Amino acid sequence: QVRLLESGGGSVQAGGSLRLSCAAPGLGYATYCGAWFRQVQGDIREGVAGIAGDVRTTYADSVEGRFTISRDNAEGTLYLQMDSLKPEDTGMYYCAAMGYRPCSVSLGQNSYIYWGQGTQVNVSS
Numbered sequence: 001q002v003r004l005l006e007s008g009g010g011s012v013q014a015g016g017s018l019r020l021s022c023a024a025p026g027l028g029y030a031t032y033c034g035a036w037f038r039q040v041q042g043d044i045r046e047g048v049a050g051i052a053g054d055v056r057t058t059y060a061d062s063v064e065g066r067f068t069i070s071r072d073n074a075e076g077t078l079y080l081q082m083d084s085l086k087p088e089d090t091g092m093y094y095c096a097a098m099g100y101r102p103c104s105v106s107l108g109q110n111s112y113i114y115w116g117q118g119t120q121v122n123v124s125s
Contacts, residue, residue, distance in 0.1 A: 004031075004095050009119030012085055016123070020080040022095030022116055028076020030114055033103035036069060036080045038091040038121075045094070047107025049080060056105045063089070085123045092118040 008020040024030050035050035049069035050058045057069055068081040078095050096112035103111075 004097060004114055004116035006093070006095050006116040006119040009093060009121045011122040011124065014086055014123055014125050016085050017081070017083045018085065018121060020082070020093055020095070020119060020121075022078040022080075024076050024097060024114070028072075028074075029101075030099040031071060031076040031078050031097040032101055033098040033105065033111075034069075034071060034078045035096050035107060035112060036078070037094045037096060037109060038089075039094070039118075040091040045109055047109065048093070050105045050107050051078070052103060052105040058105050058107060060107065082121070085121075087123050087125045090121060090123050092120050094118045 005023045012018055033052045036048045037045045038048050039045040048060050048063055049067055051069045051071050054071050054073055066084045070079045095116045097114040099113045
């Protein structure tokens with residue numbers, strides 16, 4: 001079973017930056033199409049950023065221009081660089097991988113088979 005391992009969450013003041021990482025040890029192919037989602041307690045899980053390969057990306061309107069998703073092709077590690085953070089970015093962030101090909105970039109959670117445990121991001125004003 002593919003296990004995705006997230007890291008990099010924490011607390012930061014508004015305007016600051018964080019970089020999240022998501023590793024799939026030994027199974028980097030699974031993240032060829034991957035994404036980051038976030039969930040605030042009690043709300044639905046929303047797609048934040050998606051990637052297919054290392055070129056095709058898509059972002060939620062709320063993070064466009066502030067967040068950057070990328071993928072290390074050698075290891076299959078996913079990254080989410082978050083800049084100009086806002087208090088409304090607070091939440092639990094999950095990485096996800098489709099694990100199959102062909103695949104297309106997507107922010108729909110039903111497209112993703114493998115999920116991490118989540119890493120908490122707190123942004124204070």
